[in-house]
Amino acid sequence: xxxxxxxxxxxxxxxxxxxxxxxxxxxxxxxxxxxxxxxxxxxxxxxxxxxxxxxxxxxxxxxxxxxxxxxxxxxxxxxxxxxxxxxxxxxxxxxxxxxxxxxxxxxxxxxxxxxxxxxxxxxxxxxxxxxxxxxxxxxxxxxxxxxxxxxxxxxxxxxxxxxxxxxxxxxxxxxxxxxxxxxxxxxxxxxxxxxxxxxxxxxxxxxxxxxxxxxxxxxxxxxxxxxxxxxxxxxxxxxxxxxxxxxxxxxxxxxxxxxxxxxxxxxxxxxxxxxxxxxxxxxxxxxxxxxxxxxxxxxxxxxxxxxxxxxxxxxxxxxxxxxxxxxxxxxxxxxxxxxxxxxxxxxxxxxxxxxxxxxxxxxxxxxxxxxxxxxxxxxxxxxxxxxxxxxxxxxxxxxxxxxxxxxxxxxxxxxxxxxxxxxxxxxxxxxxxxxxxxxxxxxxxxxxxxxxxxxxxxxxxxxxxxxxxxx
Amino acid sequence: xxxxxxxxxxxxxxxxxxxxxxxxxxxxxxxxxxxxxxxxxxxxxxxxxxxxxxxxxxxxxxxxxxxxxxxxxxxxxxxxxxxxxxxxxxxxxxxxxxxxxxxxxxxxxxxxxxxxxxxxxxxxxxxxxxxxxxxxxxxxxxxxxxxxxxxxxxxxxxxxxxxxxxxxxxxxxxxxxxxxxxxxxxxxxxxxxxxxxxxxxxxxxxxxxxxxxxxxxxxxxxxxxxxxxxxxxxxxxxxxxxxxxxxxxxxxxxxxxxxxxxxxxxxxxxxxxxxxxxxxxxxxxxxxxxxxxxxxxxxxxxxxxxxxxxxxxxxxxxxxxxxxxxxxxxxxxxxxxxxxxxxxxxxxxxxxxxxxxxxxxxxxxxxxxxxxxxxxxxxxxxxxxxxxxxxxxxxxxxxxxxxxxxxxxxxxxxxxxxxxxxxxxxxxxxxxxxxxxxxxxxxxxxxxxxxxxxxxxxxxxxxxxxxxxxx
Numbered sequence: 010x011x012x013x014x015x016x017x018x019x020x021x022x023x024x025x026x027x028x029x030x031x032x033x034x035x036x037x038x039x040x041x042x043x044x045x046x047x048x049x050x051x052x053x054x055x056x057x058x059x060x061x062x063x064x065x066x067x068x069x070x071x072x073x074x075x076x077x078x079x080x081x082x083x084x085x086x087x088x089x090x091x092x093x094x095x096x097x098x099x100x101x102x103x104x105x106x107x108x109x110x111x112x113x114x115x116x117x118x119x120x121x122x123x124x125x126x127x128x129x130x131x132x133x134x135x136x137x138x139x140x141x142x143x144x145x146x147x148x149x150x151x152x153x154x155x156x157x158x159x160x161x162x163x164x165x166x167x168x169x170x171x172x173x174x175x176x177x178x179x180x181x182x183x184x185x186x187x188x189x190x191x192x193x194x195x196x197x198x199x200x201x202x203x204x205x206x207x208x209x210x211x212x213x214x215x216x217x218x219x220x221x222x223x224x225x226x227x228x229x230x231x232x233x234x235x236x237x238x239x240x241x242x243x244x245x246x247x248x249x250x251x252x253x254x255x256x257x258x259x260x261x262x263x264x265x266x267x268x269x270x271x272x273x274x275x276x277x278x279x280x281x282x283x284x285x286x287x288x289x290x291x292x293x294x295x296x297x298x299x300x301x302x303x304x305x306x307x308x309x310x311x312x313x314x315x316x317x318x319x320x321x322x323x324x325x326x327x328x329x330x331x332x333x334x335x336x337x338x339x340x341x342x343x344x345x346x347x348x349x350x351x352x353x354x355x356x357x358x359x360x361x362x363x364x365x366x367x368x369x370x371x372x373x374x375x376x377x378x379x380x381x382x383x384x385x386x387x388x389x390x391x392x393x394x395x396x397x398x399x400x401x402x403x404x405x406x407x408x409x410x411x412x413x414x415x416x417x418x419x420x421x422x423x424x425x426x427x428x429x430x431x432x433x434x435x436x437x438x439x440x441x442x443x444x445x446x447x448x449x450x451x452x453x454x455x456x457x458x459x460x461x462x463x464x465x466x467x468x469x470x471x472x473x474x475x476x477x478x479x480x
Numbered sequence: 481x482x483x484x485x486x487x488x489x490x491x492x493x494x495x496x497x498x499x500x501x502x503x504x505x506x507x508x509x510x511x512x513x514x515x516x517x518x519x520x521x522x523x524x525x526x527x528x529x530x531x532x533x534x535x536x537x538x539x540x541x542x543x544x545x546x547x548x549x550x551x552x553x554x555x556x557x558x559x560x561x562x563x564x565x566x567x568x569x570x571x572x573x574x575x576x577x578x579x580x581x582x583x584x585x586x587x588x589x590x591x592x593x594x595x596x597x598x599x600x601x602x603x604x605x606x607x608x609x610x611x612x613x614x615x616x617x618x619x620x621x622x623x624x625x626x627x628x629x630x631x632x633x634x635x636x637x638x639x640x641x642x643x644x645x646x647x648x649x650x651x652x653x654x655x656x657x658x659x660x661x662x663x664x665x666x667x668x669x670x671x672x673x674x675x676x677x678x679x680x681x682x683x684x685x686x687x688x689x690x691x692x693x694x695x696x697x698x699x700x701x702x703x704x705x706x707x708x709x710x711x712x713x714x715x716x717x718x719x720x721x722x723x724x725x726x727x728x729x730x731x732x733x734x735x736x737x738x739x740x741x742x743x744x745x746x747x748x749x750x751x752x753x754x755x756x757x758x759x760x761x762x763x764x765x766x767x768x769x770x771x772x773x774x775x776x777x778x779x780x781x782x783x784x785x786x787x788x789x790x791x792x793x794x795x796x797x798x799x800x801x802x803x804x805x806x807x808x809x810x811x812x813x814x815x816x817x818x819x820x821x822x823x824x825x826x827x828x829x830x831x832x833x834x835x836x837x838x839x840x841x842x843x844x845x846x847x848x849x850x851x852x853x854x855x856x857x858x859x860x861x862x863x864x865x866x867x868x869x870x871x872x873x874x875x876x877x878x879x880x881x882x883x884x885x886x887x888x889x890x891x892x893x894x895x896x897x898x899x900x901x902x903x904x905x906x907x908x909x910x911x912x913x914x915x916x917x918x919x920x921x922x923x924x925x926x927x928x929x930x931x932x933x934x935x936x937x938x939x940x941x942x943x944x945x946x947x948x949x950x951x
Contacts, residue, residue, distance in 0.1 A: 015851075019838075020838060020851070020854055020855060020858060021838050021841055021851075022841070022845065166858050166861055167861070168865050170865070170868070171861075171864075171865065270783070274787070305780070306780075309776070309777075309780050310783075312741070312781075312783050316745070367490075367491060367492050370492055370493070371492070374493065380486075380491070380492075383491055384491060387491060387637050390637055390638070390642075393642075394639050394641070394642065397641070
């Protein structure tokens with residue numbers, strides 16, 4: 010059993026084999042911070058947050074990088090309109106991103122690099138591209154020369170000839186070839202600029218991700234992800250830049266999520282038919298928004314409507330209610346046969362491990378959260394039936410409670426009140442350690458043991474599984 | 481590599497293992513013939529038609545049964561309103577079904593059994609259920625006793641207790657238990673009826689599928705399929721009836737397609753927001769409707785809109801145009817290097833077999849037509865580029881043409897003009913024979929050879945593959 014990922018580069022589901030055993034290095038294209046993000050923007054942040062959580066659940070040590078584009082035309086325009094600096098605008102919406110993301114259960118990346126803090130790396134990469142003959146200076150701008158990268162088009166499955174056929178070079182154009190794109194743009198009056206070997210200016214859009222991913226993840230890393238609309242030209246250009254500069258494969262797996270539609274039209278700022286996550290959060294419990302967006306497998310389009318949100322709210326409530334009922338039974342000790350509290354705490358009730366297996370199967374299958382949620386519903390239904398039977402035991406009720414918490418947590422859908430239970434945290438870490446050991450990633454397993462040790466927890470490996478106690 | 485099917489019974493994707501090697505027995509719930517079918521009804525007929533075609537492509541010998549419900553309340557009501565017999569109404573819409581299905585490329589089933597022609601089998605199965613204590617006569621009706629089937633609810637994952645909790649028995653009710661359902665209903669004045677051991681009457685809705693599937697496919701068969709809304713109660717009740725009567729597993733794999741939504745509401749006759757396939761066919765090329773419905777994997781919801789139909793029309797046109805261009809090149813002999821026409825006709829161009837592999841991978845993965853169509857688009861793009869190169873050969877152009885035709889045909893999307901090409905037909909059969917032989921289904925392979933023989937085609941196995949010629 011391995012995780013399988015639909016790789017846009019090959020257009021097929023492939024078994025996930027990390028570059029370095031037990032480790033995953035992952036880069037997700039983040040927001041341009043000139044406004045609140047709309048829920049169409051939120052979808053990649055949210056689905057790749059689940060990808061990250063699930064890979065961790067499968068025992069991988071994940072390094073997760075998500076950038077902020079904190080300088081571009083739209084930021085500058087907004088700043089000019091409001092009579093403030095571009096930096097002020099960017100800072101305001103970086104804060105807004107973190108606030109909304111937190112409400113939606115999107116964890117912070119390990120690094121959130123910002124363009125304006127990485128000018129040195131960006132300039133250095135442009136210089137290397139010029140030196141190798143992949144880029145040229147033209148009248149204060151620098152362009153990438155697509156003709157020098159024979160594989161151009163390999164991600165979007167287009168040939169350079171086809172692409173060129175659809176454009177024409179204007180007489181005034183500074184480019185040699187219509188498909189060439191800017192790495193550096195000459196400064197314009199009234200815009201913030203930086204010093205470079207080619208004069209004052211600022212970077213083009215694409216180079217930032219090539220330069221910053223390289224800094225934090227190396228020349229080659231495992232997963233590069235983003236919205237479907239980034240395949241071309243953004244990710245195609247990133248590949249051209251990075252592979253030309255570094256002479257190595259850029260990212261091994263390319264993941265792209267589908268659109269959110271409103272009235273069957275793609276939600277987008279430019280179409281004007283968007284719903285800000287910010288606004289939606291004031292109408293709905295953010296967990297409902299998260300649950301709604303995870304109800305479809307990430308590659309499928311999602312249609313937004315109030316009705317579907319209501320359905321999502323009801324679905325989530327079923328899970329919450331089941332958890333409440335299970336907790337209630339554990340608290341009141343109603344069960345007919347009471348068994349020792351400590352004996353079975355990490356032992357599953359015999360019938361229920363099939364639900365974990367099915368959940369893992371669904372998520373292994375290109376992170377199919379739709380099928381995974383169906384499994385959680387089945388588990389909830391089984392738990393509801395179980396607590397109604399005369400044979401229900403404390404151990405059984407706890408097994409159901411623990412498994413629901415475990416699976417719901419992987420999707421980042423647990424209520425805060427459930428979240429801060431030491432036992433859950435410990436058992437989640439124990440599970441991660443077991444997965445790491447199964448994958449013979451003993452280094453990671455030891456790291457988790459150390460972390461538990463810091464938390465004051467001692468582990469004991471027994472023939473019946475792992476037991477834990479407080480020091 | 482095997483076909484994997486998401487089985488509603490287990491809520492997981494399972495490798496498809498047929499009961500009898502090389503053979504598939506499959507039952508799809510057909511229409512109630514009281515009106516034209518709407519495109520929400522059309523989806524199961526169409527997606528399971530593709531399942532059938534694909535299993536044949538993979539070398540299986542498929543027996544496909546799809547019933548007509550030709551007697552029920554709605555048919556009787558329509559007949560009374562129009563002052564004609566129920567039979568007249570049914571016959572009219574059976575014909576309409578075949579006409580619309582043909583336009584949509586839905587092939588005829590091997591058997592289309594009708595309820596009114598199977599009263600003997602239905603009555604015999606009811607009698608057996610009564611004899612075994614699974615059904616009881618009550619005031620001229622016969623009911624299935626759900627309490628006698630402990631596994632009731634296993635398909636829809638509900639327990640009998642939960643289901644009963646949601647209903648109550650009326651004092652006047654003829655049933656022992658609120659979840660019991662009618663196998664036979666006493667005749668009412670002004671309705672057509674049949675003689676039975678329990679008096680004049682007509683069968684309940686569910687028993688027909690149990691009785692007719694048994695007649696044509698046996699006690700146990702491979703695949704039972706239908707729309708998602710049939711899971712409960714229809715398919716749940718079929719399982720209860722068949723497994724109680726026959727004492728054996730009913731169907732091994734249960735497949736259910738997702739809904740079609742209009743304005744985010746499920747399309748349904750009772751909600752009044754439906755679009756008749758009949759009406760749509762007058763607006764669009766029926767192939768476009770078919771292509772549109774196959775653009776999503778069958779378990780995902782599909783949202784209907786004119787815009788998405790336009791997109792589908794454009795997508796299909798890209799494929800058709802590519803085929804036209806390839807045919808044109810073959811007809812005019814424009815290619816730079818001409819090679820012998822006969823030598824390479826079944827040989828793939830070296831680079832292109834990856835597209836077949838990817839197509840098979842996508843379809844093996846629970847019949848993911850969305851991903852399969854993406855592969856066809858990639859292939860079309862590659863073909864367009866290929867014919868623009870100086871190195872294009874007749875053999876290469878033909879390889880592209882043949883592969884596009886082969887894959888498009890599996891989805892039932894080929895234009896009629898392309899369809900009746902002897903070479904295609906022969907090569908399709910040769911491919912099916914190769915697949916059958918790979919699966920060591922030599923009986924099927926021989927059957928195909930015999931069929932080709934009848935068509936006047938001789939096969940010759942060579943180290944480079946199979947050659948064919950006219951006798």
